[in-house]
Amino acid sequence: MRLAKLRRPLPLLAATVACILALGACSAGSLGSSDEGGGTTLTFLVDNADASVKPAQALAEAFHAKDPDVTIQVQTRPGGSEGDNIVKTRLSTGEMTNLFLYNSGSLFQALNPKQNLAPLTGEAWAGQVEDIFKPTVSVENELYGAPITGSSAGGILYNRKVYEQLGLKVPTTWAEFMANNAKIKAAGIDPVIQTYQDTWTSQLFVLADFHNVAAADPGWSEKYTAGQVKYAQEPAVKGFQRLEEVHKAGYENKNYRSMKFEAGMKLLASGKGAHFPMLTFAVGVLASDPNLNDIGFFGQPGDDASKAGMTIWMPAGLYIPKSTEGAQLEAAKKFVAFVASPEGCEVQTKAYPPAGPYMVKGCELPADAPQAIKDVVANVEKGNITPALEFSSPIKGPALEQITVEVGSGLRPAQDGAELYDQDVKKQAQQLGLKGWS
Numbered sequence: 001m002r003l004a005k006l007r008r009p010l011p012l013l014a015a016t017v018a019c020i021l022a023l024g025a026c027s028a029g030s031l032g033s034s035d036e037g038g039g040t041t042l043t044f045l046v047d048n049a050d051a052s053v054k055p056a057q058a059l060a061e062a063f064h065a066k067d068p069d070v071t072i073q074v075q076t077r078p079g080g081s082e083g084d085n086i087v088k089t090r091l092s093t094g095e096m097t098n099l100f101l102y103n104s105g106s107l108f109q110a111l112n113p114k115q116n117l118a119p120l121t122g123e124a125w126a127g128q129v130e131d132i133f134k135p136t137v138s139v140e141n142e143l144y145g146a147p148i149t150g151s152s153a154g155g156i157l158y159n160r161k162v163y164e165q166l167g168l169k170v171p172t173t174w175a176e177f178m179a180n181n182a183k184i185k186a187a188g189i190d191p192v193i194q195t196y197q198d199t200w201t202s203q204l205f206v207l208a209d210f211h212n213v214a215a216a217d218p219g220w221s222e223k224y225t226a227g228q229v230k231y232a233q234e235p236a237v238k239g240f241q242r243l244e245e246v247h248k249a250g251y252e253n254k255n256y257r258s259m260k261f262e263a264g265m266k267l268l269a270s271g272k273g274a275h276f277p278m279l280t281f282a283v284g285v286l287a288s289d290p291n292l293n294d295i296g297f298f299g300q301p302g303d304d305a306s307k308a309g310m311t312i313w314m315p316a317g318l319y320i321p322k323s324t325e326g327a328q329l330e331a332a333k334k335f336v337a338f339v340a341s342p343e344g345c346e347v348q349t350k351a352y353p354p355a356g357p358y359m360v361k362g363c364e365l366p367a368d369a370p371q372a373i374k375d376v377v378a379n380v381e382k383g384n385i386t387p388a389l390e391f392s393s394p395i396k397g398p399a400l401e402q403i404t405v406e407v408g409s410g411l412r413p414a415q416d417g418a419e420l421y422d423q424d425v426k427k428q429a430q431q432l433g434l435k436g437w438s
Contacts, residue, residue: 039069040331042324043097045090047083048076051281051352052101052316055149058351063338070331072099081398091116096321098332101148104136104317105391108145110432117144118320123333125340133359136391137317145317146340150354150365152313153376154208154388155299157276157283159268160371162189163296170298172305174242177275181251184274192246193273194256194408195264202404204277205246205300209239211311211386212302221392227429227436232418238302240421243407244414257409261285269295279313281355283370297372299379309384310376314391315359356380394432397424 044060046052053076060072075097077083084107090096091111102108111117120126121143126134129147137145156177163170163180166187171177181191195201213220216235223229224236231237246252253259253273265285267273269292276282277300286292299310318339320332338344345363348354353366356376365377379385390396403421406412412420429437 039071040327041071041073042099042328042332042335043073043075045075045077045087045097045100047079047101049079051149051284051355054352055348056101058347059335059339059344062344062347063335066338067331067334070335072335087111091321094321094323096323098320098324098328099335100319100321101316102319104133104145104147104314105388106394106396107390108137108317109139109394113139113144114142116321118322118324118329118332119144120146120320120333120336123337125337128361129340130359130361132385132387133314136314136387137319145319146336147315147359148318148339149315149348149352150358151315151356152279152281153297153299153356153379153385154204154279154311154313155277155297156208156301157268157278157280157372158296158298159271159274159294160296161291161294162187162271162274170296171301172308174301174303177301178245178249181246181249181275185251189271190253190267190273191251191275192253193259193264193267193276194252195259195261196257196405196408197259198261199401199405201261201264201278202243202408203401204279205243205408206239206400206404207388208277208300208311209236209242209302210389211299211309212238212304212307213389214386215302215304215307215309221389224389225393225395225429225434227426227434230418230422231425232415232422237415237418240404240407240414240418242300243404244410244417247408247410252408279355280372280376283355283372286370293371295370295372297375299384309386310379311388312356312376312380312385313388395425395429395434397421397428399424 044056046056056074060074064071077086087100087102088111119142125146126143133147134143137143162184166183168180168183171180184191213235220229253267262285264276265282268276269286269289280297283292283295299308301308318336320336324332340360342362345358345360349366353369355373357365357380365373400421403417407414407417426437
């Protein structure tokens, strides 16, 4: 997980971020293949974000160079619920590609892995996968996927120059964060950037707070999955309360309802805004911005400075459907082994720099990674991380982004928003047949 000491300069991160919060769909389209010719041909389906497509294409080409008898054709689909449905439909009809990229965590669990995916538990590369990732692609101790692309952290992107100019320190508690916001507003700078025109961005104060929830109650996710705790209760309700508190204090940019995500990132880089609750791979929007390294990152602060850390989003998984058989199955397993190796990580990094540590032992990030990514690595190396709730529970309600927009805009009280979200997740838990949700 460490930054490489030496590595040639690489193009910086850039692309869409919505796929991390809700994997999308697309009508599949072929991007061609690593080569055409004899031997075994595999098809590989990925979402159409650059962060998925570019590494997939590079991996296909690099693997073909190592094994010319295997040709990999990369196909694409759009992101969002449409793509989610395409994946599920293809699996259920036995028409899935030989390999496919899809979310780990709660969305993976909804694929009915035991019925639809080839188990990979006994593969030699499995021992090289970080233990923190394995549960996100496993069912009943059976491993079904390998990590592909890097992880990402959720918390607060901040402008380091603003902090330096105002003599501020990175906060380790929510009270310190709000005190910083007061000083920032007094200086005529927007303390907290919100971009509700892209509704998915409204969720971060709730989702990134999970490290603090787990710190307060280490068994919370298990209780949540069993229907024993709710978002409308302590400690989880605090994410909604923090969203409401920022709004009531007037710390948002005035055009938070109409601003889009990309504009918010530019506002942060310009120093006209100081904080942006966000996922770290969002720094890709600033790929060519000279102020890129003015952006730092810290985990969303909680109430206890001694437990400060960050919430981390696991990378996507690489899966083989059960419909892949014979020579194609053997070739697909070889490709997965290549992806889940330091060599595979290197190929991905050259194609599209990651937004956080890889989940494969021995993989390194480039020395020229943006400062925000270096801040993530520092937290990871200290062990101050907690996987987002969707990686320890199969339950995530689809209406969260609409609810958080309402709470963050002052249209719905925090407590009401949390209670409404509890109703939303109850429907999903019942659809999954989970006990304790009748």
